[in-house]
Amino acid sequence: MDSEKKVIKRVFNGVVASDKMDKTIVVLVSRVKIHPRYKKRYTVSKKYKVHDEKNQYKEGDKVSFVETRPISKDKKWKVLVS
Numbered sequence: 001m002d003s004e005k006k007v008i009k010r011v012f013n014g015v016v017a018s019d020k021m022d023k024t025i026v027v028l029v030s031r032v033k034i035h036p037r038y039k040k041r042y043t044v045s046k047k048y049k050v051h052d053e054k055n056q057y058k059e060g061d062k063v064s065f066v067e068t069r070p071i072s073k074d075k076k077w078k079v080l081v082s
Contacts, residue, residue: 010067011080016057017047024075025052027063050077 014029030045049072050065057063057079064080071078 011064012048012077013062013064014048016059016061016063019052019055019058021049023052023055025050025057025063025079027065027077048077049075050079051075052079 012027012029014027016025017028018026027048027050028045029048030043032041033044034041048065050063051068051071065077066080068076068078070076
């Protein structure tokens with residue numbers, strides 16, 4: 001029996017909200033939720049700090065990013081190279 005663990009890495013898509021930091025972008029991820037009682041759809045947004053090694057993404061770009069080991073206090077995401 002091998003002690004291999006199957007690691008599930010989460011992948012998100014979003015829009016770059018800020019690129020002012022060095023090697024870091026802030027990505028806004030929006031998703032649609034449905035209210036449990038009133039069945040109305042509404043959007044919920046969350047911002048993630050994502051590692052961008054080459055500073056190649058600018059505000060407004062669409063990016064995909066994946067979970068990785070912690071890079072700093074707030075950063076545990078890395079841009080998927082497309």
